[in-house]
Amino acid sequence: MQSTAAATATIANTVNPAREARLAIRRGAHNTHTGGVAPGHVQANMVILPAEYAQEFQTYCMLNPKPCPLLAISDPGDPSLPTLGEDIDVRTDLSGYRVFEDGEEIDVASDITEYWRDDLVAFPLGCSLSFEEALVQHGVPLYHRERGGRPATYVTNIETTPAGRFHGRIVVSMRAMSPADAIRAVQITTRFPSVHGAPVHIGHPEAIGIEDLDYQQFGGSPPQMRQYDIPVFWACGVTPQIVVETVKPSFCITHLAGRMLVTDLKNTELAIL
Amino acid sequence: MQSTAAATATIANTVNPAREARLAIRRGAHNTHTGGVAPGHVQANMVILPAEYAQEFQTYCMLNPKPCPLLAISDPGDPSLPTLGEDIDVRTDLSGYRVFEDGEEIDVASDITEYWRDDLVAFPLGCSLSFEEALVQHGVPLYHRERGGRPATYVTNIETTPAGRFHGRIVVSMRAMSPADAIRAVQITTRFPSVHGAPVHIGHPEAIGIEDLDYQQFGGSPPQMRQYDIPVFWACGVTPQIVVETVKPSFCITHLAGRMLVTDLKNTELAIL
Numbered sequence: 001m002q003s004t005a006a007a008t009a010t011i012a013n014t015v016n017p018a019r020e021a022r023l024a025i026r027r028g029a030h031n032t033h034t035g036g037v038a039p040g041h042v043q044a045n046m047v048i049l050p051a052e053y054a055q056e057f058q059t060y061c062m063l064n065p066k067p068c069p070l071l072a073i074s075d076p077g078d079p080s081l082p083t084l085g086e087d088i089d090v091r092t093d094l095s096g097y098r099v100f101e102d103g104e105e106i107d108v109a110s111d112i113t114e115y116w117r118d119d120l121v122a123f124p125l126g127c128s129l130s131f132e133e134a135l136v137q138h139g140v141p142l143y144h145r146e147r148g149g150r151p152a153t154y155v156t157n158i159e160t161t162p163a164g165r166f167h168g169r170i171v172v173s174m175r176a177m178s179p180a181d182a183i184r185a186v187q188i189t190t191r192f193p194s195v196h197g198a199p200v201h202i203g204h205p206e207a208i209g210i211e212d213l214d215y216q217q218f219g220g221s222p223p224q225m226r227q228y229d230i231p232v233f234w235a236c237g238v239t240p241q242i243v244v245e246t247v248k249p250s251f252c253i254t255h256l257a258g259r260m261l262v263t264d265l266k267n268t269e270l271a272i273l
Numbered sequence: 274m275q276s277t278a279a280a281t282a283t284i285a286n287t288v289n290p291a292r293e294a295r296l297a298i299r300r301g302a303h304n305t306h307t308g309g310v311a312p313g314h315v316q317a318n319m320v321i322l323p324a325e326y327a328q329e330f331q332t333y334c335m336l337n338p339k340p341c342p343l344l345a346i347s348d349p350g351d352p353s354l355p356t357l358g359e360d361i362d363v364r365t366d367l368s369g370y371r372v373f374e375d376g377e378e379i380d381v382a383s384d385i386t387e388y389w390r391d392d393l394v395a396f397p398l399g400c401s402l403s404f405e406e407a408l409v410q411h412g413v414p415l416y417h418r419e420r421g422g423r424p425a426t427y428v429t430n431i432e433t434t435p436a437g438r439f440h441g442r443i444v445v446s447m448r449a450m451s452p453a454d455a456i457r458a459v460q461i462t463t464r465f466p467s468v469h470g471a472p473v474h475i476g477h478p479e480a481i482g483i484e485d486l487d488y489q490q491f492g493g494s495p496p497q498m499r500q501y502d503i504p505v506f507w508a509c510g511v512t513p514q515i516v517v518e519t520v521k522p523s524f525c526i527t528h529l530a531g532r533m534l535v536t537d538l539k540n541t542e543l544a545i546l
Contacts (some may be wrong), residue, residue, distance in 0.1 A: 123407050179476065179477055183459050187471065198456055201456075202456060204452055228479075230475060
């Protein structure tokens with residue numbers, strides 16, 4: 001580890017900040033959220049399941065691309081994800097994991113090497129940090145970022161399309177913005193289907209089963225709304241976590257909230273237009 | 274005229290329905306609205322001004338592409354628009370015109386040959402019929418079409434960018450739709466910048482100076498709104514007409530509402546993506 005970091009540091013032109021971040025996380029030097037880490041690089045939510053669930057979950061993601069935008073899929077037992085980055089090891093390269101047995105959380109860990117099995121399949125999923133970067137770069141203010149928090153998050157009454165044992169309701173994140181910015185936000189996020197894509201709803205929270213915008217089931221802060229703001233709702237990567245807790249697979253590992261896999265991909269590479 | 278129409282009719286494979294429509298209008302056989310005429314073809318609003326205003330108005334259109342999307346521009350005194358269609362004569366090919374002197378309407382005519390001057394410049398402007406066709410084709414219901422009327426229209430408090438003597442407020446048309454359709458409508462109309470493009474506002478009429486959605490200054494019907502509908506506002510081709518009435522150029526001719534120039538262009542050709 002030591003020699004690799006040194007070798008990388010001496011070749012300034014070829015430094016890969018995403019790989020640097022993964023190595024820092026791997027050796028415990030970075031042990032918190034990954035927001036703001038390796039700016040411009042795609043970060044991924046993570047779901048890890050035994051092979052017996054893999055095909056069903058893959059189909060579930062395919063049928064529900066907005067909440068579950070699959071960026072890659074590992075071979076069973078193989079902790080690498082070569083299409084997402086050099087030398088990725090999904091057992092060590094996230095700073096926090098949740099480990100579930102039969103839908104119950106049995107551990108929160110910063111390394112899952114001890115839980116690894118030769119039948120586990122890793123599903124890295126696109127994350128809203130990517131489209132938020134695009135929004136900010138296009139001049140759309142995000143209030144929660146200005147406050148240093150997370151976007152407000154809600155369970156909706158919108159059912160995902162089930163696949164095998166996987167089913168559940170879409171969880172959404174909400175960002176309030178001016179009407180003009182809401183129009184821009186639809187345009188900008190449409191370009192990024194692999195990181196949740198266009199909003200799933202605008203304007204009327206109650207139309208998708210949200211009775212109270214201030215109630216934060218997942219512990220975030222109530223949203224800020226200014227006069228004439230429109231609430232804009234995107235499908236959220238929390239969806240598959242809730243699904244896993246509902247479906248209760250025999251074994252499952254997910255990322256811990258805010259602690260994503262930092263990949264070598266650039267957010268700009270994900271734009272389809 | 275007779276021989277041309279006959280010649281066209283005998284060559285079924287090369288019939289150009291847009292040209293047929295223009296010829297029918299030219300000879301007085303079609304003397305009403307052009308909604309539904311030559312489906313799939315771009316129809317254009319029309320502003321005709323003396324050459325002394327031409328450069329200023331062209332700049333005004335350039336600076337305000339959403340309300341004033343310029344499709345072409347004629348040479349002074351030349352009533353043809355070769356880039357918009359074979360054999361167009363802007364003096365005869367619209368079924369209704371309004372003629373203004375010093376901002377006052379002095380005539381409503383179905384032929385402006387008698388008013389034509391060798392310094393007049395024609396400005397055909399993109400029209401919402403084009404993007405409405407795209408919306409309907411993508412499954413977005415338009416209530417006013419189901420009722421057989423026009424969309425609701427309003428003067429906003431949004432100032433256009435002035436150019437020379439031209440200035441004024443943006444007029445918008447409003448279409449109410451479900452939140453999911455509003456998101457789709459932003460995506461679809463973004464593809465059509467030459468026919469008003471993306472909405473200028475969604476959600477809060479009062480934020481753009483509209484106090485009462487039911488008040489229809491231009492004589493249309495009050496809009497229909499269903500539960501959870503979002504009002505979606507697009508810049509409207511009425512804007513340059515209001516501007517002309519405000520600015521009071523010494524002479525001006527516009528199309529009469531709903532009586533557009535039917536061009537050879539296809540709506541699908543206008544899509545930028």
